[in-house]
Amino acid sequence: MTPERALALSYSPTGTSAAAARRLASVFTHDPEAVDTTRHPVALELAPQDLVVLGAPVHDAGLPREMAAHLSGIRGTFTPAVLVVTYGSRSFGTALQDLDTWARRQGFLPFAGFALAGPHSQLTAAPCAGPATLSDGQEARLGTFARSALETLDRAETVFDLPGFEPPLGPALPDHPERDVKTSCDPDLCIGCGACPAACPRQCIPAEEPYLTNLRRCNGCGACVRICPVGARELEPETALAAIRASLGLDGAARGE
Ligand code: SF4
Ligand code: SF4
Known part of the structure; x- marks a missing residue:
């Protein structure tokens, strides 16, 4: 099946999840729409012939608490969905599962999902950094995933032919440091x-x-x-940032590149 339109829908304080969602949506259509709900709640109705890419960051091994309120006005009607969560800490925890649960409750049918590792925003938030961009490594990993998701979509004649998606759980976090940043x-x-x-x-x-x-x-x-x-x-404080670096096995360097 070929979607009539693709929408990159995100909640993305530092812009990385929005960039990942846009990158994925561009695989399904040449001119995807982009909606970022970070600043304000958004209301939208999507149809079965649409496709949505949902992007969100991982906060403390789950989804940001305020995200659900910003997305509560968005509804699908058996609308196929691709999920992406971006994370910089050691685990994406329940974030992909939580996003899958939210999407199904809102009327979407997730058929693929991906947890994208990258630099930790608390370690790399640089002043005046401008819009977030994906690294070459992130682009490559998203590209591989996107091709697989596109093949799955191509094999389906209707949305009801799409396979189910079993979102993985990120590994447990031993010795999770104090993150009071x-x-x-x-x-x-x-x-x-x-x-x-x-x-x-x-x-x-x-x-x-x-x-x-x-x-x-x-x-x-x-x-x-x-x-x-x-x-x-x-x-x-720098002590909390240092604890995060240590837990990630980093000395300030980027992760997953
Ligand atoms: S770091 Fe704190 S004050 Fe700054 S944008 Fe995030 S939540 Fe708001
Ligand atoms: S100068 Fe910086 S701290 Fe002051 S209002 Fe602008 S963004 Fe905020």
């Missing part, structure tokens, strides 16, 4: 551009005083660090 802002550097309050998916940063952060809500996703044009924001 937050962001801080240097008020002397902040120029009040308003980018970080708009970028934060957890509404931690007040628009009127963007040099402040609600640390009880912040989960250290790195979106504000990445988007700040003057490098006023950073993740800390």
Whole structure:
């Protein structure tokens, strides 16, 4: 079967999951639509002849807690779905299974899914980094997976011929380190551009005083660090970042490249 349109649908604070979903969707159609729900909830109805690629990051071996609310207005009607979760910690845990459960509950029929390892956003959130891009290694792994998913879709005459998908569970995390990473802002550097309050998916940063952060809500996703044009924001403390590096067997180098 050939989808009439493909949609890359993501929840993606640092942009990596959105990039992965777009990359996959481009395999199924030359001109995929892209919808990122990170900043705002979105309402959409999809048909059986559509195809959706769902992209999400792994947070603490599962899906981000706030993601379900942002995607609750999106519904499929026996719409085929391809799943991708991006992770930088040691395991994708239940994220692929959770995304599969959410997709089925919303009316989608996942027939393929992939957990894409990459640099950990808390270790690589660099100021002024601009839009996230996939590394050559990630592109290659996604390409291999995408070709397999496309062959599966080509073999099906209708959506009901697609095989079921059994999402794997990521390995357990022994000695999981304390990950209490937050962001801080240097008020002397902040120029009040308003980018970080708009970028934060957890509404931690007040628009009127963007040099402040609600640390009880912040989960250290790195979106504000990445988007700040003057490098006023950073993740800390270094002790927690060092513990994550150690648990990943990294000395700050990228993972999975
Ligand atoms: S304040 Fe915290 S949760 Fe919000 S974007 Fe920054 S790191 Fe992410
Ligand atoms: S993105 Fe940077 S400069 Fe802009 S409001 Fe936030 S901290 Fe200030």
